[in-house]
Amino acid sequence: MNKQNILLIGSSGFLGSKIFECSPKKFCVWKAHRNTMDNTKIHHIKIDLTDTISIKKALKISKPKIVIYASRIYPHDSNPKKIKIYTKKLVQLLNAPKTKLIYFSSDAVFDGEKGNYKENDKTNPKTDYGKAKLSAEQMIKQFSDNFLIIRTGYILGRDKKNFDKRSLEVLNCLKKNQKIERFDDIKRSTIKVEKLAKIVWKLIDQNLKGIIHVAEKKQSPFEMGLYLAKKFNFDSSLIIPVSYKKSKIELAVDTTLNIDKLSYTFKK
Numbered sequence: 535m536n537k538q539n540i541l542l543i544g545s546s547g548f549l550g551s552k553i554f555e556c557s558p559k560k561f562c563v564w565k566a567h568r569n570t571m572d573n574t575k576i577h578h579i580k581i582d583l584t585d586t587i588s589i590k591k592a593l594k595i596s597k598p599k600i601v602i603y604a605s606r607i608y609p610h611d612s613n614p615k616k617i618k619i620y621t622k623k624l625v626q627l628l629n630a631p632k633t634k635l636i637y638f639s640s641d642a643v644f645d646g647e648k649g650n651y652k653e654n655d656k657t658n659p660k661t662d663y664g665k666a667k668l669s670a671e672q673m674i675k676q677f678s679d680n681f682l683i684i685r686t687g688y689i690l691g692r693d694k695k696n697f698d699k700r701s702l703e704v705l706n707c708l709k710k711n712q713k714i715e716r717f718d719d720i721k722r723s724t725i726k727v728e729k730l731a732k733i734v735w736k737l738i739d740q741n742l743k744g745i746i747h748v749a750e751k752k753q754s755p756f757e758m759g760l761y762l763a764k765k766f767n768f769d770s771s772l773i774i775p776v777s778y779k780k781s782k783i784e785l786a787v788d789t790t791l792n793i794d795k796l797s798y799t800f801k802k
């Protein structure tokens with residue numbers, strides 16, 4: 535039996551590499567990313583999301599039924615205008631063969647004033663990154679009728695190479711016995727990268743469409759730090775709780791995600 539082709543854009547990234555690692559054998563997953571890769575390897579394609587020709591070529595070669603877009607668009611990740619243009623282009627290119635698009639959005643599309651956000655709550659991003667994510671969502675909704683947008687918070691854990699950047703910063707200080715300040719009055723949804731990757735494949739199996747929030751815990755950065763100190767047997771008193779009000783940047787206070795829809799989807 536022929537395996538269904540899936541094009542995984544961002545396969546070298548933190549999330550993308552874990553999605554590949556967890557991929558079920560019944561799919562033929564094509565790995566795609568931007569930097570030099572060994573094109574002689576089977577099922578590897580070089581792609582640049584800012585370059586239409588490379589996208590067309592990748593689609594022609596891999597003939598995907600599903601495109602998993604676990605990628606950033608360097609160096610424009612926080613530029614809403616550019617992200618809007620490139621996302622629209624990608625979605626339009628996918629439309630002709632009616633390919634399903636799975637896109638990773640963020641809790642940063644919310645302003646953080648209420649927390650526990652549901653999928654259809656009002657969006658109001660505060661940061662350029664959040665605005666860029668929202669503009670991508672809007673393009674997908676406008677130009678595709680076959681998509682799944684997965685909104686998630688902080689993705690934590692480790693891939694083959696290292697820990698996520700947030701955990702790494704804390705662990706590097708703890709290893710040197712250095713104190714590190716973490717906000718204790720902002721809240722984020724978090725999820726382990728492996729758990730998210732496994733959920734992605736389950737959602738693909740269920741052929742879910744639309745928007746879904748996927749998260750595991752609700753934590754402050756201080757709580758995330760304490761967790762790491764405890765897990766790796768470091769001195770937890772090195773994690774110093776501070777207020778976000780000390781920060782000069784404007785921060786969303788509580789962007790936690792409500793996951794009732796996810797629980798319901800898996801109960802069915």
Ligand SMILES: NC(=O)c1ccc[n+]([C@@H]2O[C@H](COP(=O)([O-])OP(=O)(O)OC[C@H]3O[C@@H](n4cnc5c(N)ncnc54)[C@H](OP(=O)(O)O)[C@@H]3O)[C@@H](O)[C@H]2O)c1
Nearest residue numbers: 544546547548549567568569582583605606607608638689
């Ligand atoms: N990490 C989080 O906490 C988090 C939370 C919510 C949502 N997300 C979203 O999840 C997705 C994956 O995040 P991540 O943290 O796994 O990212 P990451 O580790 O920074 O990986 C980025 C990936 O994007 C590829 N890439 C960058 N620019 C590209 C371009 N112009 N064309 C094609 N590929 C390009 C990179 O390929 P090269 O290696 O070849 O450059 C790499 O494979 C992103 O959309 C992000 O916004 C992440």
